[in-house]
Amino acid sequence: MKKSIWNIARAFCLVAFLAPALWAGQTWYGASGYSFAPDGFVEQGPNYGGFFAGEFVRYDRMRLYPKYLGLRWTGLSSRLEITLSNTYAFVGDDGYTPASKRTLLFPVIPGVKWSVEDQDRTYVRWGLAAGLMFPYGAYCATTVRGKLPILQPELSVGLGYNGKTTYGLTGGRLQLADLQGKPLPLAFIADAGWAGYMERLGAVREAFFSLGSEVNMGRNILFSATYRRDPRLYEGFLSGNALIGQNQSGRWSLKLDYRFDGVKHVEGGQK
Numbered sequence: 001m002k003k004s005i006w007n008i009a010r011a012f013c014l015v016a017f018l019a020p021a022l023w024a025g026q027t028w029y030g031a032s033g034y035s036f037a038p039d040g041f042v043e044q045g046p047n048y049g050g051f052f053a054g055e056f057v058r059y060d061r062m063r064l065y066p067k068y069l070g071l072r073w074t075g076l077s078s079r080l081e082i083t084l085s086n087t088y089a090f091v092g093d094d095g096y097t098p099a100s101k102r103t104l105l106f107p108v109i110p111g112v113k114w115s116v117e118d119q120d121r122t123y124v125r126w127g128l129a130a131g132l133m134f135p136y137g138a139y140c141a142t143t144v145r146g147k148l149p150i151l152q153p154e155l156s157v158g159l160g161y162n163g164k165t166t167y168g169l170t171g172g173r174l175q176l177a178d179l180q181g182k183p184l185p186l187a188f189i190a191d192a193g194w195a196g197y198m199e200r201l202g203a204v205r206e207a208f209f210s211l212g213s214e215v216n217m218g219r220n221i222l223f224s225a226t227y228r229r230d231p232r233l234y235e236g237f238l239s240g241n242a243l244i245g246q247n248q249s250g251r252w253s254l255k256l257d258y259r260f261d262g263v264k265h266v267e268g269g270q271k
Contacts, residue, residue, distance in 0.1 A: 024173070025214070025222045025257030026051050026070050028090070030083030030111040031133050033141070034171035035210045035226040035255075036090070037191035039156045040127040040143030042115040044078045046220065049259030053087075055251060072259075081113040081131070088134040091206045091230065109134050116140075123147050135206075137162025141169065149181045156191075165205050169193045173214075185216030189224070207232035208247075222257040 023045055024032050031038040043049075053068040070085040088109045113131035124147060130140040141158030152175040160167035171191035176184040192209040212226035229250035 026072055028087045029133050030070050030085035031113050034189050034191040037169040037171040038141050040129045040141045042078050042081045046259040046261045047074050051255055051257045053255035055253050079115045083111040085109050136160030136167045149179050152177050165195050167195045187214045204232045220259050224255045226253050
């Protein structure tokens with residue numbers, strides 16, 4: 001039994017470190033980026049994708065069934081991204097309760113993202129994107145990515161406004177690379193956000209940070225594990241002396257992103 005587990009682990013590592021492509025998955029809310037914060041790029045490559053995700057509550061309650069789902073389509077030369085997700089908020093009126101709405105198993109929360117600018121140079125790539133998504137509303141984000149040997153850092157900042165709440169967002173990725181600057185399939189990600197009410201200055205609607213890692217399992221499969229914590233006390237979540245739904249101790253989640261090219265028309269039929 002131990003030998004079989006060891007062989008599976010070695011096969012997993014071999015597949016991971018032979019992965020040829022670098023790409024970013026979707027946020028839980030749909031747009032491409034980090035775990036929760038969108039970045040300033042529209043992902044290039046296959047036009048179709050999505051994700052399956054679940055909370056890692058305990059070892060005996062590893063929720064890997066598709067509780068959270070997302071879909072993605074990109075087009076217009078990778079300038080436009082349209083997404084669907086059944087996750088519309090991690091903080092609701094009753095506290096930290098990751099909320100999902102769905103009709104059967106189909107995501108129903110739409111989002112759109114437009115690449116305003118994307119410049120890819122020899123040692124750096126930077127981009128600016130704007131869009132609409134829950135819960136951030138109208139948002140814009142800019143990203144700078146270094147393309148260096150060994151380590152390739154990336155940093156994003158963004159703002160969002162949904163009509164009553166203003167969001168400040170930031171995210172980053174530290175991508176490992178070989179000595180020639182070719183990205184390796186292992187990366188570390190982090191993002192954070194703060195939200196306040198426009199009509200009540202100082203009241204915290206949402207404040208979080210998350211840390212995680214990504215393993216590229218090939219050209220079209222990306223596995224990630226993320227730890228999120230909401231350290232600030234949110235207004236309205238006190239019931240007597242007990243906190244309702246406050247994620248002050250932190251929670252882990254697991255996500256599997258995928259992408260594909262769709263149906264190709266070739267001579268003699270479809271492929």
